[in-house]
Amino acid sequence: MLTLYELLGADDRRFSPYCWRTRMALAHKGLKAEIIPCKFTDKHLFAFSGQDKVPVLKDGDRVVFDSWDIACYLEDTYPDRPSLFGGPVGRCEARFFNEWAPTLSRLFLLTVIKDIFDHVHPDDKAYFRLSREQRFGKSLEQLGAESDNHRAAIDAAMAPLRAVLEHQPFFCGDAPAYADYIVFGHFQMVRSISPKRFVEKGDALYEWRSRMLDLFDSLGRSVNAYPE
Amino acid sequence: MLTLYELLGADDRRFSPYCWRTRMALAHKGLKAEIIPCKFTDKHLFAFSGQDKVPVLKDGDRVVFDSWDIACYLEDTYPDRPSLFGGPVGRCEARFFNEWAPTLSRLFLLTVIKDIFDHVHPDDKAYFRLSREQRFGKSLEQLGAESDNHRAAIDAAMAPLRAVLEHQPFFCGDAPAYADYIVFGHFQMVRSISPKRFVEKGDALYEWRSRMLDLFDSLGRSVNAYPE
Known part of the structure; x- marks a missing residue:
């Protein structure tokens, strides 16, 4: 019996890139998990994990957190199912x-942070504003005003992809595996909460993202998001 | 009978990162190759390859160029020797x-370009100056004057490593493989021609580089270079 604690926004938006990695990893392994959606202010729901971030996976009595550790756990615990890594x-x-x-x-985050704020659950608005303004040392409004300053850096970062x-x-070859899910999660964050687009039709990354969205009966399209 | 055409500088310096990748890949496979050192202006020596860049590998009648294609060729042609990739x-x-x-x-290149110029073979000075000044749109002296402006960007780039x-x-796990040789080549370029250092003792990348230099009877230390 698998249970995944995952971040929840307003209107069923799911914008955590790390939770998307785990969702895709579970689907890759053909494993079903009960999804427990958690707002930022629902940390008591997974306090049993001894830390305060999702994703958290419960597999029977076993508790695993951190998306990388969850992927390794799934690979090691279910070795006969499709591999996430293709070997050591x-x-x-x-x-x-x-x-x-x-x-x-x-x-990505600096470009869409105001969009995230607009889509976090109403209960989480104050938490999100305070924690992100502390992290970046600026108000969300300031960050929003500067949000289009990062396009050149984003293009440079995406160039090797x-x-x-x-x-x-x-990224893993003829078929996707965990490295694809790592990258995909960040595109899912954007798509979940923002009309802004970093890839356009005809771009190799757009076509890759479309292939990723098709996987596992269109799992990546199964929650509320902006049109592609 | 394997032959590797490789870039040669003054005083036996070998500063091509791509040739280092191939040198390490051959050693990883336990393959010996005759090394044919070529100056930038020796392109006639490997004109048979139909292009003008080293490394070029000859394996009997077979000619392969581009370091990535050479690595794939070695992996596919010598599958029973230690793997460079560990699978698809x-x-x-x-x-x-x-x-x-x-x-x-x-x-790295922008930081040490004047050092490279000082260590290219005397026959290659004019070629190197012209081609690099065209590429970057600045004189080597200008580039040299700006050479310390890239430290912050280098630290940011090295952070994920x-x-x-x-x-x-x-980078490939408990033992090195081709992804390690890719990164190592660039550190070898610096070490071959410059006293500048991007990693210091105690830095995880310095310790990794030391382990890389130890490989294959200290192959990475077998040519003229600045002290570690």
């Missing part, structure tokens, strides 16, 4: 995606 | 290192 080298190389992704994620996709349909 | 997913994930590495490489090494000794 693939797992260790996927770490680089895991550590590199914040470079892109931070730029685009270059890879000239050679192969997924 | 590992190979495709290594592509991301291949496409991402120029981000770091360009910053450092983060990975908090979890594992090599």
Whole structure:
């Protein structure tokens, strides 16, 4: 019996990139989990994990948190199901995606942070404003006014991703695996809460994202989001 | 019978990051190759390849160029020797290192370009100046004067590499493989021609580089370079 504690926004929006990684990893393994949606201010729901961030996975009595640790747990616990890493080298190389992704994620976040604020659950507005204004040392309104300053840096960050996709349909090859889910999560964050677009039809990354959205009976389209 | 055409500088310096990738890949596979050192102005030596860049590998009648294609050729042609990729997913994930590495490489290059000029073979000075000044739209002296402006960007680019090494000794896991050689080549470029240092003792990347230099009977230390 698997249970996934996942971030919830207003109107059923799901904008946590890390929770999307876990959702896709579970689907890749063909595992079903009960989803427990949690607002930012629902941390008591998963306090049993001993920390305060989602995703948290419960597998029977076992509790795992941190999206990377959850992926490794699933790979090690369900080795006979489709592999998330394709072996030890693939797992260790996927770490680089895991550590590199914040470079892109931070730029996405700075561009859509006002959109996130508009879509967090009403109960979470005060929490989100306070925590993000502290993190970035600026008001959400200031961050919003500067939100279009990051386009050039985003294009530079996306360049190696685009270059890879000239050679192969997924970051893990002919079929997707965990490194694809790492990158996909950040695109899902944007799509869930913002009409802003970083990829347009005809862009290799747009086509890749479409393939990712098609996976697992269109799992990535199964919750409220802006049109593609 | 394997032959590798490789870039040569003054005083036996070998500063091509891409040739280092191939050198390490050959050693990883336990393959010996005759090395044919070529100056920038020796392109006639490997004109048989139909293009003008090293590394070029000859394996009997077969000619392969481009460091990535050489790595794939070695993996596919010598499958019973130690794997460079650890399987199809590992190979495709290594592509991301291949496409991402120029981000770091360009910053290294801009920082040490005057040092490279000082260490290219005397026959190549005019070629190097003209081609690089055209590429960057500035004189080598201008580039040299700006060479310390890239430190913050280099630290930002190296951050995900450092983060990975908090979890594992090599980018490919417990042992090095091709993604390690991709990154290592760029550090070898710097070490071959410049006293400038981007990593210091105690830094996870410095310790990794030391482990890389130890490999294959200290192959990385076998040519003229600045002290570590």
